[in-house]
Amino acid sequence: MSDSAPRAAWRFHSHAYFDHAAPERVEEARAFRELIRRTFAASPHIDVRAFHAAPAGPHPRGSFEVLFTRETFADYVPWLMFARPAALDILVHPLTRSQVLDHTARALWLGTPLSLDRSMLEAEDARSLEAHPASKNAYLSS
Ligand code: ZN
Numbered sequence: 745m746s747d748s749a750p751r752a753a754w755r756f757h758s759h760a761y762f763d764h765a766a767p768e769r770v771e772e773a774r775a776f777r778e779l780i781r782r783t784f785a786a787s788p789h790i791d792v793r794a795f796h797a798a799p800a801g802p803h804p805r806g807s808f809e810v811l812f813t814r815e816t817f818a819d820y821v822p823w824l825m826f827a828r829p830a831a832l833d834i835l836v837h838p839l840t841r842s843q844v845l846d847h848t849a850r851a852l853w854l855g856t857p858l859s860l861d862r863s864m865l866e867a868e869d870a871r872s873l874e875a876h877p878a879s880k881n882a883y884l885s886s
Contacts, residue, residue, distance in 0.1 A: 754814040755839040758824065760832045761858055764798050764806030772829050777808050779827065789816035802847070802861040828854050835860075841876075843868040 762773035777795060784790040793809040800807070812820050821836060828834055833855035837846045843865040 756812050756814075756817065757835075757837055757839060758810045758812070758820075759803060759807050759835045759837075760810075760828075761803065761805040761807045761834070762832055769831055770797060770806060773806065773808065773832060776827075776829055776832060780810060783823070783827075784816070784820065787816055787819075789813040790820060802843075802864040804858050804860060824854055830855075833858055841869075841872060843872075 760773060760776065763769040774795060777792060780790075781792045784792075789812055791811040793811060795808045796803070797806050799805055810820075824834055824836075833853065835847070835851055835853055835858075837851040840846055840850075844862065847860055847865055848862075
């Protein structure tokens with residue numbers, strides 16, 4: 745890993761988005777979440793998180809989140825590329841001190857990129873800077 749990639753970027757999220765108004769899409773997303781859980785059940789580096797049947801936080805659609813680490817990135821992300829149902833759009837982003845950068849410049853998408861609520865991400869970053877003002881430089885690099 746190059747020096748420009750901060751050590752903090754060893755953890756990632758994937759967010760799978762679906763049309764929460766279409767019952768068959770919600771079912772498909774639940775089934776895909778279960779497939780991820782089963783497929784990676786033996787890995788200590790993947791944590792399948794809560795299912796949101798409606799938009800939540802900055803996320804514009806129903807979604808579910810998976811937390812994973814660098815150790816499993818090369819297994820999980822290519823698996824997503826091939827296993828993703830066509831109707832699911834998936835955001836993959838690192839977890840650093842800047843929610844805005846993580847969800848924009850540093851993000852990758854499988855499927856069609858969606859617009860997240862940037863103002864909520866900016867508010868998160870402002871809260872984080874307020875809580876840890878000494879980390880302002882680290883905020884920009886990591
Ligand atoms: Zn996330």
